[in-house]
Amino acid sequence: xxxxxxxxxxxxxxxxxxxxxxxxxxxxxxxxxxxxxxxxxxxxxxxxxxxxxxxxxxxxxxxxxxxxxxxxxxxxxxxxxxxxxxxxxxxxxxxxxxxxxxxxxxxxxxxxxxxxxxxxxxxxxxxxxxxxxxxxxxxxxxxxxxxxxxxxxxxxxxxxxxxxxxxxxxxxxxxxxxxxxxxxxxxxxxxxxxxxxxxxxxxxxxxxxxxxxxxxxxxxxxxxxxxxxxxxxxxxxxxxxxxxxxxxxxxxxxxx
Amino acid sequence: xxxxxxxxxxxxxxxxxxxxxxxxxxxxxxxxxxxxxxxxxxxxxxxxxxxxxxxxxxxxxxxxxxxxxxxxxxxxxxxxxxxxxxxxxxxxxxxxxxxxxxxxxxxxxxxxxxxxxxxxxxxxxxxxxxxxxxxxxxxxxxxxxxxxxxxxxxxxxxxxxxxxxxxxxxxxxxxxxxxxxxxxxxxxxxxxxxxxxxxxxxxxxxxxxxxxxxxxxxxxxxxxxxxxxxxxxxxxxxxxxxxxxxxxxxxxxxxxxxxxxxxxxxxxxxxxxxxxxxxxxxxxxxxxxxxxxxxxxxxxxxxxxxxxxxxxxxxxxxxxxxxxxxxxxxxxxxxxxxxxxxxxxxxxxxxxxxxxxxxxxxxxxxxxxxxxxxx
Numbered sequence: 036x037x038x039x040x041x042x043x044x045x046x047x048x049x050x051x052x053x054x055x056x057x058x059x060x061x062x063x064x065x066x067x068x069x070x071x072x073x074x075x076x077x078x079x080x081x082x083x084x085x086x087x088x089x090x091x092x093x094x095x096x097x098x099x100x101x102x103x104x105x106x107x108x109x110x111x112x113x114x115x116x117x118x119x120x121x122x123x124x125x126x127x128x129x130x131x132x133x134x135x136x137x138x139x140x141x142x143x144x145x146x147x148x149x150x151x152x153x154x155x156x157x158x159x160x161x162x163x164x165x166x167x168x169x170x171x172x173x174x175x176x177x178x179x180x181x182x183x184x185x186x187x188x189x190x191x192x193x194x195x196x197x198x199x200x201x202x203x204x205x206x207x208x209x210x211x212x213x214x215x216x217x218x219x220x221x222x223x224x225x226x227x228x229x230x231x232x233x234x235x236x237x238x239x240x241x242x243x244x245x246x247x248x249x250x251x252x253x254x255x256x257x258x259x260x261x262x263x264x265x266x267x268x269x270x271x272x273x274x275x276x277x278x279x280x281x282x283x284x285x286x287x288x289x290x291x
Numbered sequence: 292x293x294x295x296x297x298x299x300x301x302x303x304x305x306x307x308x309x310x311x312x313x314x315x316x317x318x319x320x321x322x323x324x325x326x327x328x329x330x331x332x333x334x335x336x337x338x339x340x341x342x343x344x345x346x347x348x349x350x351x352x353x354x355x356x357x358x359x360x361x362x363x364x365x366x367x368x369x370x371x372x373x374x375x376x377x378x379x380x381x382x383x384x385x386x387x388x389x390x391x392x393x394x395x396x397x398x399x400x401x402x403x404x405x406x407x408x409x410x411x412x413x414x415x416x417x418x419x420x421x422x423x424x425x426x427x428x429x430x431x432x433x434x435x436x437x438x439x440x441x442x443x444x445x446x447x448x449x450x451x452x453x454x455x456x457x458x459x460x461x462x463x464x465x466x467x468x469x470x471x472x473x474x475x476x477x478x479x480x481x482x483x484x485x486x487x488x489x490x491x492x493x494x495x496x497x498x499x500x501x502x503x504x505x506x507x508x509x510x511x512x513x514x515x516x517x518x519x520x521x522x523x524x525x526x527x528x529x530x531x532x533x534x535x536x537x538x539x540x541x542x543x544x545x546x547x548x549x550x551x552x553x554x555x556x557x558x559x560x561x562x563x564x565x566x567x568x569x570x571x572x573x574x575x576x577x578x579x580x581x582x583x584x585x586x587x588x589x590x591x592x593x594x595x596x597x598x599x600x601x602x603x604x605x606x607x608x609x610x611x612x613x614x615x616x617x618x619x620x621x622x623x624x625x626x627x628x629x630x631x632x633x634x635x636x637x638x639x640x641x642x643x644x645x646x647x648x649x650x651x652x653x654x655x656x657x658x659x660x661x662x663x664x665x666x
Contacts, residue, residue: 087526088525089522089525089526108525108530109522109525109526110525110527110528110529110530110531113525113526113527113528114528118526119526121522121523121526125520125522125523125526126519126520126523127515127516127519127520127523127524128519128520129515129519130512130515130516130519134512134515137512138512138513138516138524138527138529139527139528140509141509141512141513141516141527141528141529142527142528142529143528144509146508146509146510147510148505148510148537148541150508151504151505151508151509151510151511152500152501152504152505153504154504154508158508161509162508162509165509201527202526202527204527205527205528
């Protein structure tokens with residue numbers, strides 16, 4: 036089995052006249068936490084949306100888990116093993132926390148209309164399994180105390196973690212987190228950091244887009260930096276931090 | 292405290308309640324017939340048909356959140372299918388079919404569900420990318436197209452008999468017992484309307500059962516997920532195209548069954564029964580009763596069938612008693628009060644008259660205090 040989980044090759048995407056991504060290539064290895072950072076508008080979220088099938092790429096291809104990733108439709112990408120969260124949380128607001136995670140099992144279960152109506156043995160077993168796994172995932176992200184509350188009534192930090200649990204329910208090989216620490220206080224960020232590390236330790240590779248440079252540098256095994264739609268650096272955090280191009284992108288040319 | 296979990300009842304109480312309800316439902320036509328006249332049993336028959344329609348539309352609008360203003364088209368498809376397959380009508384256009392088709396009901400009703408479901412997919416497929424008001428406009432157009440087709444398909448081949456509609460439809464026949472005439476059971480005369488009541492009741496219970504099972508399943512969760520956030524649903528691996536088409540097909544099939552029952556009951560169908568106003572009526576049942584909440588939708592169906600009838604019979608005499616003459620004709624008063632009731636409900640109970648506990652909290656959370664049961 037190859038060490039490389041995801042290999043994005045020369046991804047390009049433009050909106051009208053704006054080139055949001057230009058020839059972006061990056062490689063994510065199995066079992067690492069990979070950070071994607073960059074100033075506002077650098078194209079991080081665009082890259083994310085291309086990768087997860089919400090946008091179609093104009094150029095390039097993605098190899099995932101030794102096969103060409105079919106990035107035509109989001110549910111196909113999820114089936115192939117990439118799950119994501121959103122920058123501005125997108126939970127099913129009027130479903131309970133538990134139901135949110137249960138929806139994440141949709142892909143890995145098969146009950147159809149007839150099974151649902153007859154509720155035969157296979158269906159009952161599957162439903163019990165879905166509920167059981169959902170409960171365990173809620174425990175994993177420490178939201179189990181609020182399993183029966185509506186998602187919209189959870190605290191901000193709980194909502195973020197619930198979204199991660201829902202993504203994990205799809206059994207991803209790669210978990211892509213879009214600014215998970217945005218708007219979190221120091222305590223919540225620390226808890227998130229622990230959670231992301233334990234997810235990695237449980238064998239799920241993590242792709243992290245983050246604004247919080249300190250968090251990324253402390254947490255990630257490797258980091259790529261995007262600026263104006265181009266990758267300007269990719270390495271371990273210590274080296275990326277000292278890269279003159281990165282310093283220039285973040286602090287402006289005058290200081291470099 | 293979550294009201295759903297603290298409301299667990301004693302199983303003996305639940306059993307007694309179910310038994311009582313069953314007896315009440317079984318005796319209802321006799322009680323109503325004796326007390327208020329046979330016309331009211333007929334009204335109840337229609338209430339049952341509307342409950343089936345409302346539950347079908349509830350799958351599309353209430354669960355999946357897809358606004359459908361042309362739902363009555365599926366009722367029409369079911370009704371006309373029954374009419375064509377169980378009447379002498381087709382013999383007119385195709386003499387080889389004389390004396391017309393007279394298919395048995397157990398074949399026509401499932402076929403009606405299937406064909407209506409197919410029409411649901413036909414409506415759903417081109418509208419997959421639409422939501423909200425845009426979807427409403429397209430579905431409204433679809434409903435009208437079906438009605439206009441029915442109105443004009445009497446030329447060049449007389450399929451639907453145009454505005455005159457199809458007559459001489461066979462009454463529903465179950466195991467050799469025709470529901471179209473009075474039946475003698477142990478010396479008790481059971482009129483035709485009562486017999487249809489029992490058939491419609493059975494069909495309604497089946498539709499309720501299927502609705503409940505679907506709601507609490509992988510499919511039902513996927514529908515609600517799409518209603519809540521379509522992009523997140525996709526990211527969770529839900530094939531939103533298929534799941535939405537399934538919602539359209541399931542909802543439409545309920546309408547198709549109700550349509551077939553309607554045609555057998557009336558023994559006459561015409562395009563007039565399938566106007567936009569009927570679609571709106573069914574939508575009102577869903578919205579007023581409590582979108583997405585099965586008991587609420589049933590309640591909405593009963594209420595909106597019975598109230599207009601009560602007004603029809605009651606408004607005249609009440610006005611005569613109060614003012615000595617009829618000031619406003621009952622027919623105008625009916626629409627007037629109906630509109631007023633709609634406005635009042637939307638102002639004071641925006642989640643519907645009997646919303647699910649979850650939906651009640653959702654609206655309460657939106658800045659309107661409906662109930663003080665926040666946990």
